[in-house]
Amino acid sequence: MGAWSELDAVYPPGALTPGAALVVALAHLHGATSLYDEQGRLARFVPDARRGLALDRDLIDRIEPYLARVPFNDFVCEARERLNHQQLRCLALNLLDAALAAGERPEAHPRYRALIEGLGITAEMIDPYRHALGLKNDLSIFPQ
Numbered sequence: 260m261g262a263w264s265e266l267d268a269v270y271p272p273g274a275l276t277p278g279a280a281l282v283v284a285l286a287h288l289h290g291a292t293s294l295y296d297e298q299g300r301l302a303r304f305v306p307d308a309r310r311g312l313a314l315d316r317d318l319i320d321r322i323e324p325y326l327a328r329v330p331f332n333d334f335v336c337e338a339r340e341r342l343n344h345q346q347l348r349c350l351a352l353n354l355l356d357a358a359l360a361a362g363e364r365p366e367a368h369p370r371y372r373a374l375i376e377g378l379g380i381t382a383e384m385i386d387p388y389r390h391a392l393g394l395k396n397d398l399s400i401f402p403q
Contacts, residue, residue: 275341
């Protein structure tokens with residue numbers, strides 16, 4: 260468990276928070292430059308608030324300008340420094356799940372590979388979960 264100070268962290272306006280890093284990584288995976296789709300709705304990659312990440316005004320106000328002004332390589336460096344081991348693993352599993360859900364082989368997806376490598380995510384962090392996520396996303400096992 261980390262220090263108590265992590266629980267009460269105060270980030271300056273515009274700074275990358277761990278929650279913002281998760282959503283920014285998912286945006287980069289999908290090639291998005293905004294949290295919103297063409298119709299102005301929240302994009303499909305934004306995690307559902309019922310899963311524990313409160314998509315509030317502060318988070319949106321951090322992510323939107325961050326996506327517009329911070330280059331990909333700078334993001335991965337900052338996120339790698341900011342996130343702890345458990346957060347990196349969670350982010351990696353969300354990236355893997357999103358790539359598999361899109362019907363893609365993650366290893367063949369250039370943005371997936373760039374995020375995983377740039378964030379310093381090791382195979383040991385995600386390999387134990389790869390089969391389960393693959394099975395979760397293989398709906399072809401339900402023939403009709």
